Amino acid sequence: MIDKMTNYHMTPDEFRKQGKQMIDWIADYYENIEKYPVLSQVKSGDIKDQLPDSAPTESESFGQIMSDVNSIIMPGITHWQSPDFFAYFPANTSGPSILGDLLSSGLGVQGMLWATSPACTELETRVLDWLAEMLQLPEKFKSTSDGGAVIQDTASSAALSAVLAAREKKTNYQTNDSGCLGNLVAYISNQTHSSVEKAIKIAGIGKNNLRLIGVDENLAMRIDLLENAIQKDLQDGLIPFFVCATVGTTSTNAIDPLNEIGNICLKYQLWMHIDAAMSGTAAICPEYRYILDGIELADSFSFNPHKWMFTNFDCNCFFVADRSVLIKTLSILPEYLKNQATESGAVFDYRDWHIQLGRRFRSLKLWFVIRHYGVNGLRYHIQEHIRLAQQFAGWVRSSEEFDLVAPAPLNLVCFAHKNGNDFNRKLLETINSRGKMYFTHTVINGQFVLRMSIAQTNTNEEHVRQAWENIQETAKELMDVY
Amino acid sequence: MIDKMTNYHMTPDEFRKQGKQMIDWIADYYENIEKYPVLSQVKSGDIKDQLPDSAPTESESFGQIMSDVNSIIMPGITHWQSPDFFAYFPANTSGPSILGDLLSSGLGVQGMLWATSPACTELETRVLDWLAEMLQLPEKFKSTSDGGAVIQDTASSAALSAVLAAREKKTNYQTNDSGCLGNLVAYISNQTHSSVEKAIKIAGIGKNNLRLIGVDENLAMRIDLLENAIQKDLQDGLIPFFVCATVGTTSTNAIDPLNEIGNICLKYQLWMHIDAAMSGTAAICPEYRYILDGIELADSFSFNPHKWMFTNFDCNCFFVADRSVLIKTLSILPEYLKNQATESGAVFDYRDWHIQLGRRFRSLKLWFVIRHYGVNGLRYHIQEHIRLAQQFAGWVRSSEEFDLVAPAPLNLVCFAHKNGNDFNRKLLETINSRGKMYFTHTVINGQFVLRMSIAQTNTNEEHVRQAWENIQETAKELMDVY
Numbered sequence: 033m034i035d036k037m038t039n040y041h042m043t044p045d046e047f048r049k050q051g052k053q054m055i056d057w058i059a060d061y062y063e064n065i066e067k068y069p070v071l072s073q074v075k076s077g078d079i080k081d082q083l084p085d086s087a088p089t090e091s092e093s094f095g096q097i098m099s100d101v102n103s104i105i106m107p108g109i110t111h112w113q114s115p116d117f118f119a120y121f122p123a124n125t126s127g128p129s130i131l132g133d134l135l136s137s138g139l140g141v142q143g144m145l146w147a148t149s150p151a152c153t154e155l156e157t158r159v160l161d162w163l164a165e166m167l168q169l170p171e172k173f174k175s176t177s178d179g180g181a182v183i184q185d186t187a188s189s190a191a192l193s194a195v196l197a198a199r200e201k202k203t204n205y206q207t208n209d210s211g212c213l214g215n216l217v218a219y220i221s222n223q224t225h226s227s228v229e230k231a232i233k234i235a236g237i238g239k240n241n242l243r244l245i246g247v248d249e250n251l252a253m254r255i256d257l258l259e260n261a262i263q264k265d266l267q268d269g270l271i272p273f274f275v276c277a278t279v280g281t282t283s284t285n286a287i288d289p290l291n292e293i294g295n296i297c298l299k300y301q302l303w304m305h306i307d308a309a310m311s312g313t314a315a316i317c318p319e320y321r322y323i324l325d326g327i328e329l330a331d332s333f334s335f336n337p338h339k340w341m342f343t344n345f346d347c348n349c350f351f352v353a354d355r356s357v358l359i360k361t362l363s364i365l366p367e368y369l370k371n372q373a374t375e376s377g378a379v380f381d382y383r384d385w386h387i388q389l390g391r392r393f394r395s396l397k398l399w400f401v402i403r404h405y406g407v408n409g410l411r412y413h414i415q416e417h418i419r420l421a422q423q424f425a426g427w428v429r430s431s432e433e434f435d436l437v438a439p440a441p442l443n444l445v446c447f448a449h450k451n452g453n454d455f456n457r458k459l460l461e462t463i464n465s466r467g468k469m470y471f472t473h474t475v476i477n478g479q480f481v482l483r484m485s486i487a488q489t490n491t492n493e494e495h496v497r498q499a500w501e502n503i504q505e506t507a508k509e510l511m512d513v514y
Numbered sequence: 515m516i517d518k519m520t521n522y523h524m525t526p527d528e529f530r531k532q533g534k535q536m537i538d539w540i541a542d543y544y545e546n547i548e549k550y551p552v553l554s555q556v557k558s559g560d561i562k563d564q565l566p567d568s569a570p571t572e573s574e575s576f577g578q579i580m581s582d583v584n585s586i587i588m589p590g591i592t593h594w595q596s597p598d599f600f601a602y603f604p605a606n607t608s609g610p611s612i613l614g615d616l617l618s619s620g621l622g623v624q625g626m627l628w629a630t631s632p633a634c635t636e637l638e639t640r641v642l643d644w645l646a647e648m649l650q651l652p653e654k655f656k657s658t659s660d661g662g663a664v665i666q667d668t669a670s671s672a673a674l675s676a677v678l679a680a681r682e683k684k685t686n687y688q689t690n691d692s693g694c695l696g697n698l699v700a701y702i703s704n705q706t707h708s709s710v711e712k713a714i715k716i717a718g719i720g721k722n723n724l725r726l727i728g729v730d731e732n733l734a735m736r737i738d739l740l741e742n743a744i745q746k747d748l749q750d751g752l753i754p755f756f757v758c759a760t761v762g763t764t765s766t767n768a769i770d771p772l773n774e775i776g777n778i779c780l781k782y783q784l785w786m787h788i789d790a791a792m793s794g795t796a797a798i799c800p801e802y803r804y805i806l807d808g809i810e811l812a813d814s815f816s817f818n819p820h821k822w823m824f825t826n827f828d829c830n831c832f833f834v835a836d837r838s839v840l841i842k843t844l845s846i847l848p849e850y851l852k853n854q855a856t857e858s859g860a861v862f863d864y865r866d867w868h869i870q871l872g873r874r875f876r877s878l879k880l881w882f883v884i885r886h887y888g889v890n891g892l893r894y895h896i897q898e899h900i901r902l903a904q905q906f907a908g909w910v911r912s913s914e915e916f917d918l919v920a921p922a923p924l925n926l927v928c929f930a931h932k933n934g935n936d937f938n939r940k941l942l943e944t945i946n947s948r949g950k951m952y953f954t955h956t957v958i959n960g961q962f963v964l965r966m967s968i969a970q971t972n973t974n975e976e977h978v979r980q981a982w983e984n985i986q987e988t989a990k991e992l993m994d995v996y
Contacts, residue, residue, distance in 0.1 A: 076632070127525075186870040404573060
């Protein structure tokens, strides 16, 4: 940002002006967000066809760009920050998070090594220790013990890191050198998130060496089937090495029995990873901390503040009980990255804790969020979301047209109209196409099931009530047509 | 952002106020950035020790948080955006990029599927096609052909994706199912970035199946040695499957012979990946496009706008010639992600193009940058950086104390004082510890070599001249002491 006459950079004055307009644009967006259809209603190609085929040769004004944002981009947005967004799991943001992330973009540090910005590493370590305490994690997951944590982009990358660390620990770090040999076996339930299957493929373990364990009536992993599978694989000369337990499955929010799985992992010396991507946040409330009971038996654990903790994407927190295994698995030290701090062994170099080398200063937004809300503020909003979901589940229970299809332990309600799969699918599509709200589906034992994920930052009781009315009224309307 | 009385969220008014102050904070930072020591001078633990052991129970004010940013965080920042940053490779940002990223944080969309924000997918596809044209890539890398591109976080993840696609193509997609069998072999030069070795380990190939091919006097991969290694592995019953060629190695900016490597890959049916993380950007200038000659033989190619194209981290662009191979390698489709658009086959779902499921709207910042600068503006700054680097190389050449240690084809100058390794190490540490500038080193054939990477957004002729004077004067001072 130097002399405007000799270069093309945006001047500080221009940055101040456009930046403040952008802040106003975002504030206006949140004030008007309920006016947009939640699910974008454009057709394939609608956006692309309005964009030129080639990049502009000459500089364009910021006004031109923002004009295109408004006219071309906005119709193609599905509004994840709308209080009427009940789809998938949320990807929440919040004011302090946006501003923390803005500071990160402005500072523009790349924290691959401690030395390349000590604050980037040390703030991350400290804030993740705060989180360990907030979640009442065992001491072993803190940096002050043998473990520690790192911010990863997504639970997918965290699961891959866990699989890799487990693979190397089990094979005494030989797989990194010699490659996979097709004899390691991993275990998940048939409800575990698809990212673990993807990790197993990426890591060279092979999908055929991934056992999908059956679930009980609550859709939680069955321990007897897990142990049977392990024993059979051992008999077949294979090497069981990894179990992923889930706290809050994507489909229905089922909670696997951590204690029992942990004891089996202990007995057979398997790595136990806990994927609590969505629901982990609930454990900051003392009354919901029970969902992590048994975590003292785990080797690794991850959850996403970018889902339910008001911290914008991407922000996954990945905790390990023994950081030396993770570091030994993922460490590479070429000459051009050597430096005194690294060689002293006194610092963390987080590039050895994940797949990527480069990393942005993501702990800033997490720090901003935790300080802005305080632990009590975060608890308040989590408790409120769960209260609203339980209220919604109550409405479904007392309805004559709809059934609750799975337990709703926290903030996800799985339900279906009594009229069968085709009707439920039609109901979902009709409501989503009208734009007032957006929710999605899953399939449980062949049944097409509607999912209400009640966790968006700005959702309050009125939004949930209107959603329920909308669902009931649209169902009635469709029944008249049928 | 609803009623302040009933919740802890930041109100729109508060967001407007704090947001505008943050914009001013960032503009002030850039106006004063040369007053900071470029390399943070704190010691291990200095930052962490100033942060409380526990998260705050109650909400804290934004003023308190920003006060801690100034007093605790800032001393721990290594200033990557300083015009006196000549270390590693840059991780540049710019005004339009910061604002594009701010818009992305504000919109908070999660673009895992086309349907979850069509604009997120379609803008990305279009802008990457623009880049393909700007770089004069073969048609096959465009979305309008059989290929296409995706924004990944880093060149590490892109390299891993390339390795996986190559692995699956070579084994007819059997490795995803059956796991690795220890017989696939990959080839890189001994100058290739460490991320490729990391990818080979992650993918279950094994480091022992990675051949480090020797280099010529310009530190470029030797074709004769590559072909010899492939032939030997074939004789040994192994299966060569992957070569990574580099355009601009991290150590010295060496450029591997793409045409010759490509022909060997064609002959032996190996996947050819080109890693041009740093230097790829230069190819948008017609006079430097030659660095990509031979790319028509490649299967995949990646470069980082977050290095030299003024787009803040993270933004890697990964191009593939046949997107179906990549998608078939990385696709997973659980029930809860099914939707009409995906089932129609008419859209891209970018979560099938990389490791992660979730993704933020990163094409916004890239679009903002390209439009703000225009192609001519981007070329101007790239050309200027190369001109400054060539000038610096000229000064080294005509110096009696310093030698140029490697060719400087673009904007990286590798040089050393004639006084030997210990002296050069001392020179580097002394200069960096004084904070006026920051540069780093590499080792070439046992020689400790200084690296001047001249590519920071805000670096101009005066900064480079002062750096050279600083280096000369400090060397003189140290010689007096020695």
